[in-house]
Amino acid sequence: MRECDWTQLCKLNSGNTICGVSAVVVRPGNGETGKNVKTVFFKAVVDVEKCMGCSICTKVCPTTAIFMRARFAVVEEYRCSGCRACVQACPFQALTLEPTDKVTDPRASVALVRPPWTIGEEKAAWVSQRKAAARELCQRAGLHPDQQICMCTDDLLAEDVAAAVLAGKTQPDDLVLAVGLRSGCTVLCLSALFRILKAAGIETKSPPANGWNWYPGTPSQDSFPDEFDAKYGALGYRFSEDKKMMNQVLSSASTDQTEISDERL
């Protein structure tokens, strides 16, 4: 049985229960923010009748969960975050997201099966163990530790990502599965990801052969030299004012906010 996914479909037909996920038990803590990042209820499935072996899906997957075997795409289900990037990118519409009760590892000699899992379950422990260092890493990356990094998962802060990096999750694909980065739109969180890795002095590895799963490096407010105000200010750009605003955000990372963040754990 799955936990309630808060669709509230059960309320739709006034007492006539329609439950999208067959949930009858609400797990303690479900729906409380900070308890998890994302429970994966969907996995990418390849229709081998439609797959033409172009391998584009392998090149866009944020978790590098797809590989080619005998000219067909194969999904490592236990690495699929359900982001839908492959589904959208496939020119032959050979991939779909299907609800899942279990996922398997196609590379394991003995089939590993596990139920849908929650991405980010360890993040609370990581943050708890490395809170000060994680917040300091965020500052070096030019990010407020309490800043939301992912707009899709709704509960992923800069300090979560920094703590995961400090805990050894140092590559873009690992971080997806560790904290839920890139498990939705796959795009908006990329700059924060690269800024934190750079601040930690970690070199980002290249994606698997010929892939374009990610391209490292990103500009920030600090990329604008001081002379830009004079050079481009007449067009309306306000580099110094924006830099000042962003610096004020950073300087507001106070003890009080640490306490707010602690309550989240």
Add this chain to the structure above:
Amino acid sequence: MSESRSTLAPALLRPSLYGVAPDKVAMRAAQVPGMTSRLTTDLFPDSTPLIYPALNGKNNVLEATRKALEAVNLDQVEQNDTINVVVSHSPLAMMNGEPMTAALKAIREVLLERTPCRQVRLRVTGGSRFREQAELITHLGLDKIFEGKAKPVAALDRGVAIDTEIGRLWGLHKVYDSTWLFHVHTSDLREVHFHRMLDRALKPFGMAYARGETRSAFHMSMGPRSAMFICRAIFQSEFVQRRYLASCFLLVSPGGVAEVVAGNDLNQLGERVTASALQEFGKMIQLMGEIDSCVAVLDAPMPVIYCTAAAIAYAAFASAREDVLDLDVALPAFSTLSESLLNHGGNPLAPIPPIHPGLRACVQNYAWRGSPFSTLPKLIPTQVVGKEQVEMFAGDSQNISYMKHARPAESLTQAIATACAEAETDKILVFDNAIGGLNCSQSMAEYLDALAPAVSAKVDRDLMPRWLSQRGIAPKV
């Protein structure tokens, strides 16, 4: 004007990976009893005359495009060259795609007529819905117009390094895989909460024509009055300059298409695009910012944030109480950067203005997933109509908490009644991408009628000179 008039036709629904099947939609907002409409010209009689919608509107756009292209120098194009005509999804989604499709047809014809080049290809780029471009190409018949040479390009497609004044950024390979690039866009206000009408004409270079990494930096890594420089940096790069051929823009207004302009000098053209956009949209967004209370009804084949009323997007409306065109305003109420600076407890980490206090409630009759926007139902009481739509949003990987904040509703009329009761207003504004004006309740129509003259005078007298001056544009432009 206080009489009731019939509603305008809402945007047509079409099958899409991102929305509920059209046949599952029981009723459109424009069909709700008591709804009426206002044309842009009802509210602002001095609006620029339109070539679309109009009698022979499609043909008007086609002819205007051909005429505008007479000013473009194409002499440098040679026989064995290739030209990528590049357009993003947003102008193709406006006004059911009809005017931009006509413009693209004319551009292709002229390029074939006036250059020896036979390889004129179309590249349709997009946002965070990676298949929308392919859907548009098929839906609008662009593959036929370009004789099989139309390709969709998505944010996660193969990248190409572009070295710029602020370091290495990433473009999309398929956009730049030609000898020449012909840039096609509009002056639409659309994401004004992101671009702030700064270098508007260049925006696609840093967004729709760029890889996700570069888009992320635009959205999340810098202040909104600096971020647009990413677009300029890419456009000014040697990589782009050696490919850039010319540009063509539909100058649009809240009512439709006013004019088509084209040229080789994008900086010069950009001034005109910005001045036109400020002139055409400034009054409408100011008017919407003045609304004291309303229920917004979303009802268009667009992601929630892009459903429009009189061409003002729902997300821009959510920020409209503050003047988002005023560059002295640092952060808008709603943008991805503003969202990211709301910490877990919902406390702002920066001085972020509140969401439009007049936006009391939202009813989502029909809208698409495919962009993160869960903050909106968190801040604005939102109802989602119909089991199919509720299920779709509950399963959206980009909005995993959307239905945690929004409530399901059985029917549109029931949802509107509930929203009006809870919001204590009978003023309803419909974001259904209707062309020519907006649909609304009678009370809203009368309210807008009363407000519009003063707003118009304020924009003409105080705001336009200020907006233009902030952007270094002389009033005559």
